[in-house]
Amino acid sequence: MCNPLNIPQLLEEIAASFNRTNEKRYWMVRTDDGANYSTFSDDRFVALNLRDISIAHIQGLKRDYPEKKRCISQIKEYLIQKHLEGRLRLSFDPQSSGYISNMSRLAGQIYTMSFEISLDDIVLIPSHAAHEIKIGRIINADLAVDETIVNRFSIARKVEWIKTINKRKLDPCLYKALGAHQAICDISGYSEYIERNYQSYFKIDEKMHYVLTVNKENVGAANLSRYVLGILDTAQIISDHYGLGVNMDEVEFTINVNSPGKFSLISTVKGCVLAMTAATVIGGGALHYDKLEVSTNGAFKALVEGINSFLDSREDRREKQELFDRYMQSLEVQSVEDWSSEIEENEDVSLVNTVDADRFDLFGDMENH
Secondary structure (H helix, E strand, C coil), X not given: CCCCCHHHHHHHHHHHCCCCXXXXXXXXXXXXXXXXXXXXXXXXXXXXXXXXXXXXXXXHHHHHCCCHHHXXXXXXXXXXXXXXXXXXXXXXXXXXXXXXXXXXXXXXXHHHHXXXXXXXXXXXXXXXXXXXXEEEEECCCCCCCCHHHHCCCCCEEEEEEEEEEXXXXXXXXXXXXXXXXXXXXXXXXXXXXXXXXXXXXXXXXXXXXXXXXXXXXXXXXXXXXXXXXXXXXXXXXXXXXXXCCCCHHHCEEEEXXXXXXXXXXXXXXXXXHXXXXXXXXXXXXXXXXXXXXXXXXXXXXXXXXXXXXXXXXCCCHHHHHHHHHHHHHHHCEEEHHHXXXXXXXXXXXXXXXXXXXXXXXXXXXXXXX
8 A cells, every 4th residue: 555645756757757847838730721731741740831041031120120010010111121032932912902901911921920939839730621631749949951841842840749639529619610711710718628629638817627528429517517526526535634735626627528528627637636536546547647647756656556445445335336437437538648549540541431432432333344
C-alpha cells in the first residue's frame, strides 16, 4: 500500500507540471478551397498563397516600424509598389475602387503570419469543403526560409501536425469557426473545443479541463449524471481523507453530448487531477493516460496506484465499483486519446474496404468486356 504521506506530495508534483499558463493562440489558415491542403499537410507548413515577397524586407519593416498599424501601412506601400511595377503577381485590379482596401487586408495577413503567429500556437487547416480538418502546432519562431517552401510560398510557417479529423467527427462547437473566410483568422475563442478534439486534459487561462467522450448513440441522462457524480464524490472522499483541501463542489461541468459527444470537468489543476485519478481508478483500467504518466515521470501512475490501494480498503468498494462499471458500459465512456485512435482505425478499415470494392468493380467491368 502506498504511504499516505506520499499522496499530497504526488498531487503537488503533478499540479506543478501544469503551472505554466497557456498563452497559445489558435488560428484558422485557409488552403484556397483545398487546393493547397495536401501541400501544407505533406510538407508540414502553412502559408499565404504569395510568391516574390522578400522576407528580409518584411522583417526590416518590422524593425523600423515596430508599432503594428504603422508596420502594416508600410507593408501595404511595399506591396503596391511591387505590384504596380509588375514584380508581384496578384489578381487585384489597381483601377478598381477596392484596390487599396484589398492591399491593406493582404498587408494585415502578412503581418499576422509573420509576427503574430508564434511558436507553439495551434493552427487548423481545412480541406476542400472542410471534409477534413488538420490540427497542428507551429514549430518555428520566425518565418520559414527553406528554399523548397520559399520558392512556392514566401510567407510560411513550419508546422508539426497533431491530428486529422473528419468533419463528421468534428466538435459541433467548431462549425462556426469554419465559417470564417479570411486567409488567416484568430479563432482563440474556440480554444476549448479545439483542444478537446485531440487530448483529454489541458489548461486554458488558469483553469484545467478534463474531457471524456460518450460514445453511446442514445445517452441516458440519469446514468450520465450518476457517472459524473461518482467521479466527483470519489475525488472528494480522496481529498477529505488526505487533507488535500480540494472542494469538488466548485468543479464546473460542460456538456456537448450529441450522441456521441464529449463532456468536460473544469476546475483548478488539483481538482481536475483528482477527478482524473478518481475516474481512472474506478474505471477499472478502462481509461489510460500514458502521456501524463510519462510527462510526470510516473507521478500520475503512482498517484493512481496509491488511491487504488486506499479505495480497496473501503468496505463499499465492490458495490460502488459494480455501479460505476454499469454506468461506464451504458455510456461507452472513453478517453479522448482512445476515442481518436479507434476512429482512425475504423477509418483505415473503411478506406481499405472502399479500395477493395473499387477493385472488385474494376475487375468486374473488365470481365464483362
